[in-house]
Amino acid sequence: MPxxxxxxxxxxxxxxxxxxxxxxDAYQVPLYPAESHHGIDMAALSAPNVLFAVARDGxxxxxxxxxxxxxxxxxxxxxxxxxxxxxxxxxARGLLxxxxxxxxxxxxxxxxxxxxxxxxxxxxxxxxLGYRRCxxxxxxxxxPNSVFMRKRAGAA
Numbered sequence: 001m002p003x004x005x006x007x008x009x010x011x012x013x014x015x016x017x018x019x020x021x022x023x024x025d026a027y028q029v030p031l032y033p034a035e036s037h038h039g040i041d042m043a044a045l046s047a048p049n050v051l052f053a054v055a056r057d058g059x060x061x062x063x064x065x066x067x068x069x070x071x072x073x074x075x076x077x078x079x080x081x082x083x084x085x086x087x088x089x090x091x092a093r094g095l096l097x098x099x100x101x102x103x104x105x106x107x108x109x110x111x112x113x114x115x116x117x118x119x120x121x122x123x124x125x126x127x128x129l130g131y132r133r134c135x136x137x138x139x140x141x142x143x144p145n146s147v148f149m150r151k152r153a154g155a156a
Contacts, residue, residue, distance in 0.1 A: 001090035004058030007098050012045035012052040016062035021045075024081040031118050036145035038114050040069070040078055051075075051102045055082070055091045066095045068103050068111070074150075075103040076138070077113035080122070092125055100153065109153040112137050114146050123147055 001007075010017070025039065045052055045067055055064035064082035068075040077099070082092050100111060113131065115122050131149040136142050 001094040002057075005055055005063070005089075005091055005094065007053055007055045007091075007094045009051060009098070009102060010054045012050070012065075012067065013042055014054075014062070017052075017054060017065055018042065020062055020065045020081050020083070021079060023083070024079065028116060032116055032145045036116070036143055038140070038146070040067075044069075045079065050078075051099055051106075053095050053098050053102075055086075055095055057086075064091045064095055066092070066099055068099045068108075070103055070106055070108055071138075074110040074112050074137075075100075075108040077111060087121070093129065096129060104153055111151045111153070113149050114140055115149070116145055117147050119147075123149075126151075 028039070029037065044050070049070045050067050051070060052067045053065065054062050057063050063086040066080035067078045069078055077096070080092060080095065103111070113126065126149050129151070131151040134148050134150040136146070136148050137150070140146065140148065
């Protein structure tokens with residue numbers, strides 16, 4: 001990750017963060033049918049059980065974000081997004097490392113995620129970081145457009 005990038009927990013409800021999430025939706029919405037969209041809204045991202053992290057460049061601009069929804073049994077990764085201009089620099093890896101560490105500090109040692117099958121770069125990143133494909137979990141149902149993944153802390 002570039003040395004001028006900082007990653008920290010921040011509130012999700014900020015104009016720059018909302019713009020990142022809107023960019024993520026603009027990318028994903030055309031790829032999948034409506035029933036295959038599982039993003040959560042700003043109200044859910046602002047809930048007390050959500051860890052939300054933002055990566056900022058040297059000028060303080062938000063360039064990436066992500067969240068973990070902390071549940072009783074696992075933390076679910078949501079809303080991971082890095083601006084295309086900042087991809088391939090390890091920023092998503094840094095975001096995920098911070099989120100997982102913060103969740104572990106709260107007693108969560110298992111992590112899950114759902115992503116679209118067309119998100120090849122994201123799937124590759126998650127696999128490199130120790131996530132493995134699994135069946136649907138929680139309230140999800142099997143969906144040919146979804147890839148479900150799971151990781152136990154320390155599995156990278």
